[in-house]
Amino acid sequence: MIENKIIRRPAVAGMFYSGNRATLEREVAVFLENSMPEKGVNHIYGIAAPHAGYMYSGGVAARAYRQVMDFEYEVVVVISPSHHVYFDKVSVYDGDYYETPLGLIPVNKQICRQLTELDDRLVLSAIGHEGEEHALEVQLPFLQHVFEDFTLVPVVMGDQNLPNITALANALAKALKDQKALIVASSDLSHYHSYDEAVRLDSVVISHINSFKEDNLYEDLASGLCEMCGGGPVVAMMKACRQLGASKSKVVLYRNSGDVTGDHSHVVGYLAAIVYS
Numbered sequence: 001m002i003e004n005k006i007i008r009r010p011a012v013a014g015m016f017y018s019g020n021r022a023t024l025e026r027e028v029a030v031f032l033e034n035s036m037p038e039k040g041v042n043h044i045y046g047i048a049a050p051h052a053g054y055m056y057s058g059g060v061a062a063r064a065y066r067q068v069m070d071f072e073y074e075v076v077v078v079i080s081p082s083h084h085v086y087f088d089k090v091s092v093y094d095g096d097y098y099e100t101p102l103g104l105i106p107v108n109k110q111i112c113r114q115l116t117e118l119d120d121r122l123v124l125s126a127i128g129h130e131g132e133e134h135a136l137e138v139q140l141p142f143l144q145h146v147f148e149d150f151t152l153v154p155v156v157m158g159d160q161n162l163p164n165i166t167a168l169a170n171a172l173a174k175a176l177k178d179q180k181a182l183i184v185a186s187s188d189l190s191h192y193h194s195y196d197e198a199v200r201l202d203s204v205v206i207s208h209i210n211s212f213k214e215d216n217l218y219e220d221l222a223s224g225l226c227e228m229c230g231g232g233p234v235v236a237m238m239k240a241c242r243q244l245g246a247s248k249s250k251v252v253l254y255r256n257s258g259d260v261t262g263d264h265s266h267v268v269g270y271l272a273a274i275v276y277s
Contacts, residue, residue: 002096002097002104005095005096005097006094006095006096006097006126007095007096007097007098007099007104008093008095008097008098008099008126008129008130008154009099010099010100010101010137011131011132011133011134011137012132012134012137012138013100013101015053016052016053016054016134016137016138017053017054017058017138017141018054018101019101020101021101021102024100024101024102024141025102025145027054027058028058028062028141028142028145029145031054031058031059031061031062032062032065032066032069032142032145032146034059034062035059035062035063035065035066036063036066037066037067037069037070038067038250038252038274041067041274041276042276042277043071043245043276043277044067044068044071044182044274044275044276045181045182045183045240045241045244045245045246045275045276045277046182046183046184046185046237046238046240046241046246046274046275047064047065047067047068047182047183047184047185047272047273047274047275048064048184048185048186048187048209048230048234048237048271048272048273048275049061049064049065049139049142049184049185049186049187049272050186050187050188050189050270050271050272051080051134051135051136051138051139051186051187051188051230052138052188052257052268052270053138054138055260056257056260056261056268056270057188057255057257057270059253059255060253060254060255060270060271060272061138061139061142061270061272062142062272063252063253063272064252064253064272064273064274065142065143065145065146067252067272067274068146068182068274069146071182072180073147073150073180073181073182074149074150074151074179074180074181075108075111075150075151075152075153075176075179075180075181075182076143076147076150076151076152076153076181076182076183076184077111077152077153077155077172077176077181077182077183077184078136078139078140078143078152078153078154078155078184078186079155079156079157079168079183079184079185079186079230079233079236079237080133080135080136080139080155080156080157080185080186080230080233081135081156081157081160081186081187081229081230081232081233082128082133082135082156082157082158083133083134083135083229084131084132084133085127085128085131085133085158086158086159087127087128087158087159088158088159089121089122089123089158089159089164090121090122090123090155090156090157090158090164090167090168091123091125091126091127091128091129091155091156091157091158092112092115092116092122092123092124092125092153092154092155093107093112093124093125093126093129093153093154093155093156094112094124094125094126095107095126095129096109098136098137098140098152098154100137100140100141100144101141102140102141102144102145103144105140105143105144105150105151105152106151106152107151107152107153107154108151108152108153111151111153111175111176111179112124112153112154114171114175115153115155115168115171115172115175118170118171118174118175119167119168119170119171121163121164121167121168122167122168122171127156127158128156128157128158129154129156133156135156135186135187135229135230136154136155136156136186138186139184139186140152143184155168155233157230157232157233157236160231160232160233161232162218164232164236165218165232165235165236165239166236166239168236168240169235169236169237169239169240169243170239170240170243172236172240173239173240173243173244176240176244177244181244183237183240183241183275184237185230185233185234185236185237185238186230186233187228187229187230187231187233187234188228188229188230188268188269188270189201189202189205189226189227189228189256189268189269189270189271190202190226190227190228190256190267190268190269191227191229191268191269192266192267192268193266193267194264194265194266194267195256195258195264195265195267196264198256198258198267198268198269199256199269201225201226201227201269202226202227202254202256202269202271204220204225204226205217205220205226205227205228205271206251206254206271208220208226209234209238209249209250209251209271209273210249210250210251212238212242212246212247212248212249212275214234214235214238214239214242215235217231217234217235217238218231218235221235227269234273237275238275241275242275245277246275246276246277247276247277248275248276248277249273249274249275249276250273250274250276251271251272251273252272252273252274253271253272254269254270254271254272255269255270255271256268256269256270257269257270
């Protein structure tokens with residue numbers, strides 16, 4: 001029974017991805033069928049995936065999700081930035097379900113509550129989850145297609161400062177210690193530079209992820225040597241995965257919007273990455 005439950009309805013269905021269930025299922029399936037799995041991966045603790053419209057970044061997102069299709073997870077944490085509202089803490093959703101055209105996803109209220117009890121920088125709230133925020137929502141159809149049954153821990157970061165990143169990573173490591181869990185960080189890369197400048201900036205991010213140096217990534221983001229709109233979620237994901245047993249991270253695909261549209265004047269960068277052992 002879902003009467004009297006708090007449901008986060010889809011905000012960008014029909015804009016960032018198809019609002020029609022059958023069309024969306026086909027779209028996601030085709031993206032995944034065109035993606036290849038990596039070899040030599042024992043276990044994946046976390047992934048990073050972009051959050052633009054599927055026509056621009058769906059192929060990159062699918063490469064990340066293709067890597068986890070053969071693993072079993074019961075809990076999925078999705079960490080995203082907030083695009084429309086500023087707040088100084090980390091918002092862990094206080095509702096019951098997230099919804100997409102593919103159906104309802106139950107929120108793991110126990111883990112959500114546990115996270116906020118572990119650190120007061122994490123709060124149970126709907127802030128950052130409401131309105132037209134898309135960064136968390138666009139990850140969900142891929143998750144629904146890849147995994148038959150899972151519970152969701154939806155997290156939106158307000159201020160992506162280092163204390164918030166550290167608090168979130170440490171809380172996740174504790175709460176997920178005995179769980180079959182995947183952590184998804186939602187992030188695009190540089191925005192609205194020329195193609196060559198975007199590649200230059202984004203190569204800094206790629207280098208730090210490939211060498212599993214999340215602290216260096218944070219430092220270069222803070223100093224402006226590279227750009228990510230979800231840098232905080234990615235660094236927090238990497239830190240949590242390290243504590244949970246990950247020993248490597250790797251970018252499995254990089255593209256930017258110019259590769260799709262042919263317009264190289266003002267592009268947005270996208271990557272798919274895995275954090276694994």
